[in-house]
Amino acid sequence: MIPNVLTVAGSDSGGGAGIQADLKTMLALGVHGMSVVTAVTAQNSLGVQGAWELPVESVRAQYRSVVDDIGVQAVKTGMLASAELVEAVAELIAGTDAPAVVDPVGVSKHGDALLAASALDSVRTKLLPVATVATPNLDEVAQIAGVRVEAERDMRTAAAAVLAYGPRWVLIKGGHLPGDAVDLLTDGSEEHWLRAPRHDNRHTHGTGCTLASAVASQLAKGQSVPEAVAAAKDYVTGAVAAGFALGGGIGPVDHGWRFRTGTER
Ligand SMILES: Nc1ncnc2c1ncn2[C@@H]1O[C@H](COP(=O)(O)OP(=O)(O)OP(=O)(O)O)[C@@H](O)[C@H]1O
Numbered sequence: 001m002i003p004n005v006l007t008v009a010g011s012d013s014g015g016g017a018g019i020q021a022d023l024k025t026m027l028a029l030g031v032h033g034m035s036v037v038t039a040v041t042a043q044n045s046l047g048v049q050g051a052w053e054l055p056v057e058s059v060r061a062q063y064r065s066v067v068d069d070i071g072v073q074a075v076k077t078g079m080l081a082s083a084e085l086v087e088a089v090a091e092l093i094a095g096t097d098a099p100a101v102v103d104p105v106g107v108s109k110h111g112d113a114l115l116a117a118s119a120l121d122s123v124r125t126k127l128l129p130v131a132t133v134a135t136p137n138l139d140e141v142a143q144i145a146g147v148r149v150e151a152e153r154d155m156r157t158a159a160a161a162v163l164a165y166g167p168r169w170v171l172i173k174g175g176h177l178p179g180d181a182v183d184l185l186t187d188g189s190e191e192h193w194l195r196a197p198r199h200d201n202r203h204t205h206g207t208g209c210t211l212a213s214a215v216a217s218q219l220a221k222g223q224s225v226p227e228a229v230a231a232a233k234d235y236v237t238g239a240v241a242a243g244f245a246l247g248g249g250i251g252p253v254d255h256g257w258r259f260r261t262g263t264e265r
Pocket residue numbers: 107108109136137138173174175176181182183196197198199200201204205206207208209211233236237240
């Protein structure tokens with residue numbers, strides 16, 4: 001049986017992040033990808049030119065259509081835009097018997113806000129408590145938990161601060177630190193450091209979405225959280241290494257890197 005994985009996220013018209021990155025990742029990892037669109041962005045390699053939230057009834061209806069008939073083995077969340085959507089999605093996840101990977105998307109790579117400041121409290125009190133794994137980047141850790149990570153040694157404090165909001169596991173992504181690309185996965189008792197060489201490639205649009213979707217895909221296949229995160233890290237590292245130019249700015253990671261023979265571009 002092919003596992004079903006659901007992303008609840010925003011659309012990126014440029015195809016590098018958001019729903020589009022999630023579905024490509026799911027295909028590459030051999031699961032059936034499904035989507036609940038929370039917002040539509042007009043976006044490209046240069047930034048986000050516009051964003052429109054969908055009505056909360058539309059998000060609830062999409063979710064119910066998928067879960068009630070098809071069923072899901074894992075859920076992943078990305079851009080949720082507003083407090084109302086964060087709270088609705090948290091409630092839907094709480095009623096779903098499947099692991100949930102929560103990527104608490106705050107701002108795009110270009111600095112465009114993808115979550116209202118007024119939604120942060122709902123992320124802390126409603127969304128994080130229903131997460132099996134939360135995957136904040138360093139800016140999101142600062143916004144959510146008020147911890148500034150300036151070096152690898154601060155990541156443990158950051159993880160403890162996020163875990164206090166109730167996710168079972170937290171994966172602190174150190175992609176924005178200099179040096180190796182180091183992430184820390186912990187549930188407060190086990191600690192797993194994931195280290196990969198930093199690829200000197202500016203075309204990294206979509207790394208966070210890709211990593212979280214890969215974790216959800218591996219969980220849906222029955223892996224444990226540490227196994228799923230290790231496999232997801234391998235996948236995103238290869239995708240960053242193969243990231244390519246597109247448009248005039250920051251290009252996407254290559255979701256199809258494992259399928260390429262090396263002659264395509
Ligand atoms: N240049 C790089 N080389 C290798 N791995 C990277 C690089 N940049 C990021 N990563 C890895 O990609 C994953 C996503 O991390 P990152 O901190 O970039 O998340 P994010 O900030 O949510 O994504 P984005 O920067 O696209 O918004 C992590 O596993 C991180 O270590």
